Amino acid sequence: MTAVTAEHTADTTHQAHFDAAVAADERIEPRDWMPDEYRSSLVRQMAQHAHSEIIGMQPEANWITRAPSLRRKAILMAKVQDEAGHGLYLYSAAETLGTSREELLDKLHSGRQKYSSIFNYPTLTWADVGAIGWLVDGAAITNQVPLCRCSYGPYARAMVRICKEESFHQRQGYELLLALSQGTPAQHDMAQDAVNRWWWPSLMMFGPPDEESAHSARSMAWKIKRHSNDELRQRFVDICVPQAEALGLTLPDPDLRWNEERGHHDFGAIDWDEFWQVLKGDGPCNEQRITQRRRAHEEGAWVREAAAAYAAKTASDKAERNEAQVEATA
Numbered sequence: 001m002t003a004v005t006a007e008h009t010a011d012t013t014h015q016a017h018f019d020a021a022v023a024a025d026e027r028i029e030p031r032d033w034m035p036d037e038y039r040s041s042l043v044r045q046m047a048q049h050a051h052s053e054i055i056g057m058q059p060e061a062n063w064i065t066r067a068p069s070l071r072r073k074a075i076l077m078a079k080v081q082d083e084a085g086h087g088l089y090l091y092s093a094a095e096t097l098g099t100s101r102e103e104l105l106d107k108l109h110s111g112r113q114k115y116s117s118i119f120n121y122p123t124l125t126w127a128d129v130g131a132i133g134w135l136v137d138g139a140a141i142t143n144q145v146p147l148c149r150c151s152y153g154p155y156a157r158a159m160v161r162i163c164k165e166e167s168f169h170q171r172q173g174y175e176l177l178l179a180l181s182q183g184t185p186a187q188h189d190m191a192q193d194a195v196n197r198w199w200w201p202s203l204m205m206f207g208p209p210d211e212e213s214a215h216s217a218r219s220m221a222w223k224i225k226r227h228s229n230d231e232l233r234q235r236f237v238d239i240c241v242p243q244a245e246a247l248g249l250t251l252p253d254p255d256l257r258w259n260e261e262r263g264h265h266d267f268g269a270i271d272w273d274e275f276w277q278v279l280k281g282d283g284p285c286n287e288q289r290i291t292q293r294r295r296a297h298e299e300g301a302w303v304r305e306a307a308a309a310y311a312a313k314t315a316s317d318k319a320e321r322n323e324a325q326v327e328a329t330a
């Protein structure tokens with residue numbers, strides 16, 4: 001057998017193992033063989049997801065100093081800190097695919113990788129913190145619970161923990177909005193205004209319509225994604241309608257109504273031009289978000305250097321101790 005044929009046979013066997021594992025709902029682990037496109041598609045999605053978590057800290061962090069009570073401030077600080085943690089789990093999971101955190105951050109800072117469109121909208125009032133918790137975390141959970149069954153092990157495991165925390169976030173947003181909705185008329189109006197502004201961008205979080213989704217078909221065949229963008233968007237709308245009623249708030253869509261035949265709510269047309277414009281970098285806060293992220297990265301350089309120096313020192317101290325121990329027992 002020539003070298004080329006042997007290589008081809010090995011690749012075919014690997015591919016057959018991979019396909020069988022995916023078909024049997026087994027997990028693909030970092031040391032397993034995987035097609036190059038599977039690896040690169042995972043890096044793309046996981047990196048975007050990680051970037052979304054850390055850029056997503058900014059809109060809410062904007063309100064930490066102005067939270068209306070110590071209780072609300074403590075909750076908000078914990079939530080924003082959780083989002084940083086989610087970013088770290090996801091960067092670590094992406095690193096198991098052979099990329100590095102530096103490389104991913106560099107791609108974010110230079111605009112070569114995306115983050116979620118939703119974080120390019122401003123948080124104008126305190127009620128926006130509630131709307132983000134209820135709608136943005138709510139949409140994130142709807143999208144991410146199926147990712148707990150993603151075929152790639154490290155991503156699926158990271159998602160289990162993230163989803164538990166996101167569902168706590170969603171409840172705090174709902175509780176915050178409920179307090180405002182049942183408060184003074186001015187507070188109620190503030191809650192309604194926030195929902196009016198965050199509803200449509202939340203629906204865009206699920207990605208373009210299925211017929212325009214470049215990656216869905218392949219990602220679903222590989223069981224990275226388990227449902228299409230439109231399926232998850234519909235699920236989210238159906239969940240939100242009764243919740244909005246319980247909140248005493250209205251969803252800003254005159255076309256929203258129950259469709260008995262479909263067993264789902266119909267809803268109005270999404271402004272996809274706005275979505276693509278935000279993705280191109282022309283949303284209300286794109287410039288501000290990325291500038292702030294780059295600055296935070298530069299200002300944090302000394303922390304990374306100190307942590308690396310400490311890790312190197314701890315490792316060399318340990319090596320010296322081990323050597324001394326070996327000599328003492330020789």
Ligand code: FAQ
Pocket residue numbers: 044045048049050052053056057083114115116117118132136137140143144204205206207208212213214215216219225229279
């Ligand atoms: N924003 O072919 P598809 C959170 C891009 S985490 C920006 O349909 P795919 C927690 C897409 O990347 C929120 N870009 O793509 C939190 C692709 O571009 P590319 C993030 C978007 O991957 C809460 C192109 O459009 N969650 O909120 C968006 O099959 C509160 C074509 O799209 C995740 O990342 C968008 N909305 O499906 C934090 C979940 N949608 O790569 C702080 C994991 C699409 O070719 C506070 N990701 N694009 O240049 C996913 O499930 C998928 O990647 C989708 C997109 C569903 C987002």
